[in-house]
Amino acid sequence: MAFSFIEQKLAQQREHALYRSTKCVESQNAREVSIAGKTYLNFSSNDYLGLNNHPEINKAMQEGADRFGTCASASSLITGYHYAHQSLENDICTWLNKPKCLLFSSGFAANQGVLDALGEPNTNYWLDKLSHASLIDGALASKARTKRFLHNDMQQLDTFLSSSPEKDNVIISEGVFSMDGDQANLSSISQLAKKHKALTYIDDAHSIGVKGKFGEGSLSQAPIDMVMATFGKALATSGAFVVCNEDIYEYLVNFSRHYIYSTAISPAVAWATKASIKLAQQEQWRRDKISELSYLLSTTLNNDIELIKTESSIHAIVLGSASKTLNTSEKLKENGIWVTAIRPPTVAKNSSRLRVTITASHNANDIKYLASNINKAFLNGK
Ligand SMILES: Cc1ncc(COP(=O)(O)O)c(C=O)c1O
Structure with a gap:
């Protein structure tokens, strides 16, 4: 039968507790989410700073729609590059102290668009093993040679870089890793980049x-040539940016297919993003709150529950088997807590996990309730 792989592969997903489906969210903020008539404490939101639905961002969205329209109505190089985009790019350049910025429709598109454009036959891409799917796909789809170094293994990266000094080498990593929450060793990466040009x-x-x-973000820790970030997480809008030097900017504008052949992001969204960046810059209390609540979680979970060490919003509790992780996530749901079970292929086989995200909208009681329920689920699971 034609396309028999569709049924086969879906059956395999079900059999291995890897089946995925969408859940329609009726309402949500960074603290709570309502699904199928029930409201849960939400520990699976990437709205880290709790900015989604902020009145100043909503007001800017409305103002942006009134001034520029909801749609760019063309790609950036045709007639889709509005004052809202230019103004947002300027704000980002000032914020991050980089000469140039360009906008993409999503983080996935940005990674693909940059890596495809820079991936010439003489390019070597060296990626951290835990890099996001969009980085891996972007690198593999390009003409570059792509190889992954062991997670945060700077010695192996050094060895790899030493192996082809004649090539155009690019080191690629996440700043904070999406599924583990730990950080790249940015000062070593930047020193190795300098050493190997x-x-x-x-x-x-x-x-x-x-x-x-x-x-x-990462630019607070080390000099980095190119930084990509999505607006869809802490900045609570959508789309993405890349900051870089003038030459790379000109090159991407001329050769990045995702940039050239895609409708520019909504100018209303660009205008709203200016407001969210302003709040992210000014409201340090949101970052402090994430740190305080993260410390509280690490001290209220039982000692035998292993949290991957983190200084971010992301707290990963690795359980190993996909079915065990799914069961634990279901148990938490019964008690009004939403923590998504993260399973392969998002993470490696036998490293399924609960990925808990703590946001500035949570409070101490939320964290204590979460910790006591995880502690109970672990005790009962033994
Ligand atoms: C590390 C990382 N890079 C890129 C993306 C893609 O960004 P976007 O959602 O804007 O496509 C994501 C997740 O969404 C991510 O976690």
């Missing part, structure tokens, strides 16, 4: 807004 490309999806005194 390589470029650095950091995906700051989970660092922007959350790390740095003004929420400036």
Whole structure:
């Protein structure tokens, strides 16, 4: 039968507790989510700073729609590049102290668009093993040679870089890793880049807004040549940006297919993002709250529950088997807590996990309730 793989592969997903489906969210904020008539404490939101639905951002969205329209109505190089986009790019350049910025329709598109454009036959891409799917796919789909180094293994990265000094080497990593919550060793990466004359490309999806005194992410820790970040997480809108130097900017504008052949992001969204960046810069209390509540979680979970060490919003509790993780997530749901079970292929086989995200909208009681329920689920699971 034609396309028999569809049925076969879906059956396999069910058999291995890997089947995925969408759940329609009736309402949500960074603290609570309502699904199928029930409201849960939400520990699966990427709205780290709790900015979604902020009145100033909503007001800016409305103002942006009134001034520029909801749609760019063309790609950036045709007639889709509005004042709202230019103004947002300027704000980002000032915030991150980088010469140039360009906008993409999503973080996935940005990673694909940059890596496809820079991936020439003479390019070597060296990726951290835990890099996001969009980085891996972007690198593999390009003409570059792609190889992954062991997670945060700077010695192996050094060895790899030493192996082809004649090539155009690019080091690629996430700033904060999406499924583990730990951080790249950015100062070593930047030193290795200097030593081997390589470029650095950091995906700051989970660092922007959350790390740095003004929420400036990985650039607060080390000099990086190119940083990509999505607006869809801490900045609570959608789309993405890449910051870089002038040459790379000109090159991407001319050769990045995702940039050239895609409708520019909504100018209303761009205008709203200016408001969310302003809040992310100014409201340090949101970052402090994430740190305080993260510390509370680490001290209220039983000692035998292993949390991957983190200084971000992301707290991973690795359980191993997909079915055990799914069962634990279901048990938590019965008690009004939403923590999604993360399973392969998002993470490696036998490393399924609960991925708990703590946001600035949670409070101490939420964390204590979560911890006591995880403690109970673990005791009962033994
Ligand atoms: C590390 C990382 N990079 C890129 C993306 C993609 O960003 P976007 O959602 O804007 O496509 C995500 C998740 O969404 C991510 O976690």
